[in-house]
Amino acid sequence: MSAQLGFRGLGLCALIALAACGRLAGDDKKPPQLMHIKSASRSPDEFTVLPTKALQMPEDVAVLPEPTPGGTNITDPTPEADAVAALGGNPKLLERAAVPAGNGGLVSYASRFGQAQGIRDVLAAEDLEYRRKHDGRLLERIFKVTVYYRAYKPMSLDQYAELERWRAVGAKTEGAPPEDVAAAKKK
Template sequence: MPRALLLIAVLAVAACSGNERDISMRDLRSFTGGPDEFSIIPGKELQTPKDFNTLPAPTPGGSNLTDQDPLGDAAVALGGRASARQPGNGVPAADGALIAHAGRNGVPADIRESLAAEDKEFRRRQSRFTKLRLVRVDRYSQAYKRFELNSQAEVAWWRRQGVTTPTAPPAAR
C-alpha cells in the first residue's frame, strides 16, 4: 500500500510541473537508436562562378550558395517563386486584387499575434496530461482533429448549393 501512495505522489508532482512544460504536442523523435536519415540535407554541387567579383560576402552562420532550400524548390516546382518565402518581399503586384478582396471587410492589425496567443493557450490546455502516457503518442493530430476539413462533406455541400465543383480526392478508407 505505501508503494502505491508513493507512485501516486510522484505522478501528481510530475503532472504539476508548471508553465515550463512542452506544449508542442509533437513527438517526432526516432526511437530506433539509428541515425535519422531525413535530418541530413546534402549541399548542392560546387560550381565555378562566371565572375568571382559578383560572389556574395560570406555570412558566418548564414546561408550560402550551396545550401539546399527544399521549401523554395517545392514552391518553384508548383509554379511559384522561391523568393516569395523570404521576409520583406511583400505581396506581389499580381496578388493585389486577391488581398484587396480578402480584406474587404477589414483585417485586424494584430491578427498574427492574436492567433498565436489563442493557439498557444489551446495547446497548453490540450497538453495537460501528455507526460502521463505509457506509450509515446503524437498528440497534435488528436488535439486538432475537430478543426480538420472534410473535403467530401464540403464538396457535397457546395454541390447542393448548385455550385459547379471539381472532383475531390477519394474518401479515405
Template sequence: MMPRALIILALVALTACGSRQDTTDRDTNLRQLRNPTGTPEEFSIVPQKPLEAPESLTELPTPTPGGANRTDQTPLKDSVAALGGSPSRLDPQAGVGAGDQALVARVSRFGRQSNIRQELAAADQEFRERRSLFNWRLVPQDTYNRIYRSQILDPYATLDAARRAGALTPSAPPR
C-alpha cells in the first residue's frame, strides 16, 4: 500500500512541475488549436495568388509600402465573393454600409465608447488570469470551456423562461 501511495504522490508532484504557457499565447489562442507534433501544419501552407500582367505599364498601381500586395491571400474576401457578396464591404475604410446605418444609429443612440474592444479585452484577460491561478489538470482540457463554464447558459431553461414570459419561441429538439 505504501509504495502505491508514493507512486501516486510522485506522479502528482511531476505533473505540478509542467511548463505553463505564457500570457500572450493564452490571449491569442484560447481553443489551443496548435500542432503539438512539431511537423508542418498542412492548412497553414497557402500558395500565393497567380501573378497578373497588366495590359499596359500605365495600369500599374502605385506602390504602398507596408500595404497589401495584389497577390496576397484574402480568404475572407474570396469566400464572400464565392457566395455572391461584395468583398469590398470587408474593407475597414469602407465604413458602415447603407443597410447597416439605421442599426448602428439605433444602437448608438445613448452614446458609445470608441475603445470598448480594448476595455473588454483587458477585462477578459484579467478574468482569465484570476481563474487560472491554481488551474492545473492531470488530463489536458479545453481552456476556453474550463474558464467560461460558469457563464454558459442552459438553453432549455432560457427557452422555458421565454415561454413563461409569453414570447413566441420556435420548437426545440428534445433534451
C-alpha cells in the first residue's frame, strides 16, 4: 500500500513537472504577466463598446476627404474632444502635435540637461527585462499568483519617510493619515 502511494506521489510530481515545462516553453516569446486579475463573470464588458455618432449628410459632398485605411471617420466617437467641448475648451487643440508657444519655457526648462531620443522604447525594454527577472517562482507562474507588488516593492516610495524628510528641511507639506490607519485600510 505504501509503495503504491509512493508511485502515485511520484507520478503526480512528474505530471506537475511536465506541466511546468510546457508552461515555461514559450516564456521567452511573450512578456511575463506579474498581475493575474480576472473578472468573476463571463459577461461582456459594456464599457468597451462605444456607440458611433449619428450619421449626417454633409452640405457639400465634394469636400469630403478621401477614405484612408486605418484613418478616422466623422462618425467615430471622440470622448476626449467631446469632454473638452462640454467643459468650454477648444477640442481642436487636442490635434496639435507641436508644443504650444505658451509651454515653450516649460519644455526648455525640463530638457535643460538634454533629452534621450527613444526614451519610451528604452524604458519599455528595460521594464520587460526587469519583469522577466522577477516573474515569480515556478509554482507561482504555474498557478498564476500575482507577484507584481513583491516585484516592484524595491522601487516603491515610503511615503511616511519622504514626508518626514521634507518636514525636516522645513518644507511645507500636506498632512497624511497616520501609519496605523493607512495599514488598517490596506488589510
